Amino acid sequence: MRRDKLITILILIGLVSGAILGQILHGTVEDQVATGDAWMSIGKLVLVKPLMLLVIPLVFLSVIVGTTSIGDPSRLGLVGGSTILYYFGTMLMAVILGAVLVTTIGPGKDLPPETVATLQADGQSEYKDFTTSSDGQSNDKAKAIKRAEDDKLGGAWMSILNQIIPSNVFAELAAGRTLGIIVFALLLGLSLAACGESGLPAITVFQSLFSGVMKLVLWVLWLTPLGVFLLVTGTVAKIGLGALSGPLGSYMITVVLGLAIHAFIILPLVMIIFGRVNPYRFMWNMRKALMTAFGTDSSSATLPVTIETAIEEGGVSRKSANFVLPLGATVNMDGTALYEAVAVVFMFQLWGIPLELGDMVIVVITATLAAVGAAGIPSAGLVTMVIVVAAVNTSLASRGVPPLPLEAIGVIIGVDRILDMCRTMVNVWGD
Numbered sequence: 001m002r003r004d005k006l007i008t009i010l011i012l013i014g015l016v017s018g019a020i021l022g023q024i025l026h027g028t029v030e031d032q033v034a035t036g037d038a039w040m041s042i043g044k045l046v047l048v049k050p051l052m053l054l055v056i057p058l059v060f061l062s063v064i065v066g067t068t069s070i071g072d073p074s075r076l077g078l079v080g081g082s083t084i085l086y087y088f089g090t091m092l093m094a095v096i097l098g099a100v101l102v103t104t105i106g107p108g109k110d111l112p113p114e115t116v117a118t119l120q121a122d123g124q125s126e127y128k129d130f131t132t133s134s135d136g137q138s139n140d141k142a143k144a145i146k147r148a149e150d151d152k153l154g155g156a157w158m159s160i161l162n163q164i165i166p167s168n169v170f171a172e173l174a175a176g177r178t179l180g181i182i183v184f185a186l187l188l189g190l191s192l193a194a195c196g197e198s199g200l201p202a203i204t205v206f207q208s209l210f211s212g213v214m215k216l217v218l219w220v221l222w223l224t225p226l227g228v229f230l231l232v233t234g235t236v237a238k239i240g241l242g243a244l245s246g247p248l249g250s251y252m253i254t255v256v257l258g259l260a261i262h263a264f265i266i267l268p269l270v271m272i273i274f275g276r277v278n279p280y281r282f283m284w285n286m287r288k289a290l291m292t293a294f295g296t297d298s299s300s301a302t303l304p305v306t307i308e309t310a311i312e313e314g315g316v317s318r319k320s321a322n323f324v325l326p327l328g329a330t331v332n333m334d335g336t337a338l339y340e341a342v343a344v345v346f347m348f349q350l351w352g353i354p355l356e357l358g359d360m361v362i363v364v365i366t367a368t369l370a371a372v373g374a375a376g377i378p379s380a381g382l383v384t385m386v387i388v389v390a391a392v393n394t395s396l397a398s399r400g401v402p403p404l405p406l407e408a409i410g411v412i413i414g415v416d417r418i419l420d421m422c423r424t425m426v427n428v429w430g431d
């Protein structure tokens, strides 16, 4: 059996058996959260950390190799320009789809008052747990939420700009801020290509290092089935598949439906029109990356697998994959954008705060930006969603409407991990 086929089957077995074992644990153990966390922390050790170890060197090297192989700056401008246009265009489509679906389905509307009261009360304690560390102090998530709330939209733009214009590449590398690394690698690639003869030795070294890191990716790929099994077991043990039918069920179904329409209809249409390839065959060829995204919950951690699969099985040219995919894992998040729009509007519906068309426009714009600002790591979208809530609250304040309390996010925290797995898969598919 071919290596890729074997790994795919093993990952699938990991996914399914993880879901089954997780559900059994969910129904039998007493402390589902502690059990789920324990499984997930082993899963992180086995798969997420080894993948993350490769991400920063890979982003740096692949962008250099991609840039130098495209070479000509005007050609690079064309590739870069169309990539960015495609990324923003598809994210906008995703957000609009999410906004339309959540308004039409109205998962937070017309619920019995007792259900709303229970959801809100549960949400408050969930929010407290989410933002409090074991010693009772506010944790990093609480700080990130506060920052996002204070900074608002202007702050979000500034943060993106600050990352695009870094002052110390080693600081960016150490902090794992991929946007700054991409910019530096792009500039270095361009300048090396412009050097001609004297740039060649460095280019060869980078190409050779890149091959080495890709070899490492192949080795780490063998950890994917076990890692996915552990992570899925932990997630399902914690939340349980029954969550899909609870009071939050229709909210979850709205998100998943939106993700499915975007992944199976909209993106394939874009692909047929601009790529002239069979999108479903391509999706099938990319299955290893998509399943890794589902299991790890992180488009950054999946990036090594995405690059490997796109080149080896998707038939994507090395030049494009090396250049386009690292940027995609950093900025392009169709799934997150769609989810943020649905989640925010759902919360406003639940609190009985009516949104006007102008507010919806704010949701669409800020959700796109919040998705760009979200890192490719688990739960990142949950935190950057605060930007969207804060922006809508400001618009409501100008009309004298009371704001949505930030604790509202607590309502959806409990089921977020499963949705995060689905949206991460769409994020990677969009890349």
Ligand code: ASP
Binding pocket: 297, 298, 299, 300, 333, 335, 336, 374, 375, 376, 377, 378, 379, 380, 381, 382, 420, 423, 424, 427
């Ligand atoms: N987990 C997502 C990703 O890595 C980001 C998010 O929506 O939280 O792509």
